[in-house]
Amino acid sequence: MEFIKYIILGIIQGITEPLPISSSGHLVLIKNLFNTNMLNDVNFEIFVNFGSFLAIFFIFRKEIIKLLKGFFGLIFTKEKKKYQPDFKYCLLIIVGSIPAGIAGILFKSKIDAFSENLKILGIAFLITALALFLVRNCNGKKNDNDLTYKDALIIGLMQMIALVPGISRSGAVLVGCLLCGLNKEASLKYTFMLYFPVSVASMGLGLLDLMEAGNISSLLLPYFVGLLFASLVTYFSYQWLSDWVKKGKLWKFSIYCLCLGIFVLFYFR
Numbered sequence: 001m002e003f004i005k006y007i008i009l010g011i012i013q014g015i016t017e018p019l020p021i022s023s024s025g026h027l028v029l030i031k032n033l034f035n036t037n038m039l040n041d042v043n044f045e046i047f048v049n050f051g052s053f054l055a056i057f058f059i060f061r062k063e064i065i066k067l068l069k070g071f072f073g074l075i076f077t078k079e080k081k082k083y084q085p086d087f088k089y090c091l092l093i094i095v096g097s098i099p100a101g102i103a104g105i106l107f108k109s110k111i112d113a114f115s116e117n118l119k120i121l122g123i124a125f126l127i128t129a130l131a132l133f134l135v136r137n138c139n140g141k142k143n144d145n146d147l148t149y150k151d152a153l154i155i156g157l158m159q160m161i162a163l164v165p166g167i168s169r170s171g172a173v174l175v176g177c178l179l180c181g182l183n184k185e186a187s188l189k190y191t192f193m194l195y196f197p198v199s200v201a202s203m204g205l206g207l208l209d210l211m212e213a214g215n216i217s218s219l220l221l222p223y224f225v226g227l228l229f230a231s232l233v234t235y236f237s238y239q240w241l242s243d244w245v246k247k248g249k250l251w252k253f254s255i256y257c258l259c260l261g262i263f264v265l266f267y268f269r
Contacts, residue, residue, distance in 0.1 A: 003222050010048050010226035014233025017052040018241050020132055020171025020253050025125060028115050028165050029264065046203065047223040051230030053199050056192055059238055063189065085145055095152040097197040099160035115165050118268040124166025125261030131175045132254035139248070140181030144189065151180040159194055169195070174250070184245050
């Protein structure tokens with residue numbers, strides 16, 4: 001049964017990480033609904049988060065390689081003009097990541113406290129629902145090259161707000177992108193480009209905890225199975241999200257978050 005639980009939690013991580021429904025909010029909800037101590041297992045959380053990271057990295061591998069070539073190409077070669085757009089896009093990713101990075105460092109204890117408050121969780125789900133509904137008809141004309149530093153900062157502030165469990169990171173960033181006038185394809189790309197700095201930073205901190213942990217060799221097999229399921233499900237969940245965003249069906253996720261928010265507020269009152 002314990003082994004099956006690791007698989008189920010890996011699947012839940014894979015579904016909720018890319019979708020605009022808040023993976024952190026779901027983990028808090030499941031922890032309180034089923035009173036499972038497995039969700040306090042930081043080591044397992046590191047493994048399944050890395051599984052999602054691998055899947056999203058695989059999806060965007062060509063874009064990531066292109067951006068890295070552009071960033072270092074401008075610095076170390078003389079072909080400045082050729083690499084300028086990709087170099088600028090890398091800077092936009094850095095700018096968009098700064099607000100969440102600063103807030104995560106300064107307010108970590110307060111953010112952790114939010115995880116224990118189920119009323120805040122329910123309200124956060126409702127905020128996510130409202131935000132997704134408000135941008136249901138948005139489809140700007142800006143592409144990757146039209147993104148400005150002002151846009152990146154605004155979108156970064158949206159990502160910062162999503163540090164609160166229940167407010168979806170991908171949902172908040174998508175909303176910010178659409179409100180800034182990006183088209184759907186550009187919004188999807190920038191949303192998940194911003195995922196990488198946050199994910200790498202959190203995994204780096206997690207690895208420090210993993211190095212300090214005791215003997216976990218007996219749990220390595222279920223951990224890796226959880227990682228595998230998280231990775232596979234994340235890959236297909238992203239395809240689902242991409243399809244719905246391009247078809248203008250993002251609002252359907254708002255219905256789910258609305259129902260979830262109402263359930264949390266009434267069930268845990």
